[in-house]
Amino acid sequence: MKVAAPSRARLYGVLALICLSTPVALGVETVLRRLMMPPEFDAVRAWLSPTLTPWAWATVPVTVAATGLGWWLFRTLTRRALSRRTLNKRRPELSEHEARAKAQLDAIILASSAPQVPAVAATMLFMMGAALTPVLVAMGTAMLGVLSLGLWIQR
Numbered sequence: 001m002k003v004a005a006p007s008r009a010r011l012y013g014v015l016a017l018i019c020l021s022t023p024v025a026l027g028v029e030t031v032l033r034r035l036m037m038p039p040e041f042d043a044v045r046a047w048l049s050p051t052l053t054p055w056a057w058a059t060v061p062v063t064v065a066a067t068g069l070g071w072w073l074f075r076t077l078t079r080r081a082l083s084r085r086t087l088n089k090r091r092p093e094l095s096e097h098e099a100r101a102k103a104q105l106d107a108i109i110l111a112s113s114a115p116q117v118p119a120v121a122a123t124m125l126f127m128m129g130a131a132l133t134p135v136l137v138a139m140g141t142a143m144l145g146v147l148s149l150g151l152w153i154q155r
Contacts, residue, residue: 011105015150018112019143022119026135029127045129056130059122059138063115067145070114074149077107104153115145 033041081103119142126135 011101011108011153012150014105014109015112015146018109018116019146022116022123022139022142025120026123026126026139029123033127048129049131052125052128052130053134056122056125056134056138059118059125060134060141062121063118063138063141063145066118067115067141067148070111070145070149071152073114074104074107074111074152077110078103081106108149108153112146112149115142118142 078100082100119138122130122135122138126132
């Protein structure tokens with residue numbers, strides 16, 4: 001049975017979904033908080049805001065560092081998958097190009113989570129009362145980090 005290699009369009013579709021995951025999470029969290037939390041929760045959020053906002057700003061440089069970790073993970077996971085294929089002769093029905101494309105897709109799915117984790121933490125801080133601006137900056141940085149992984153593949 002012949003297995004088709006993941007196309008570039010599929011790869012970029014996966015990257016787009018990963019990029020949108022954090023903003024969608026923020027939207028869902030905001031809607032659920034508005035619908036389910038009592039009005040007193042807004043007072044608690046306002047009280048916690050001065051304490052949590054600096055922590056939300058701290059997620060921005062962590063996101064940048066996590067993007068570097070994502071690049072390293074991508075290279076390592078791709079190299080490991082290709083070396084395993086060479087050593088074990090697994091999936092001989094795949095050509096070298098198909099095996100590389102599959103290894104890259106698998107690696108990008110895992111490596112792109114690295115820049116997303118601090119952005120998700122920022123979203124949680126917003127839920128608890130942090131200001132929205134640092135959360136949006138962390139999300140934008142995470143989205144750029146995921147897109148940079150896509151550009152890395154093009155090299």
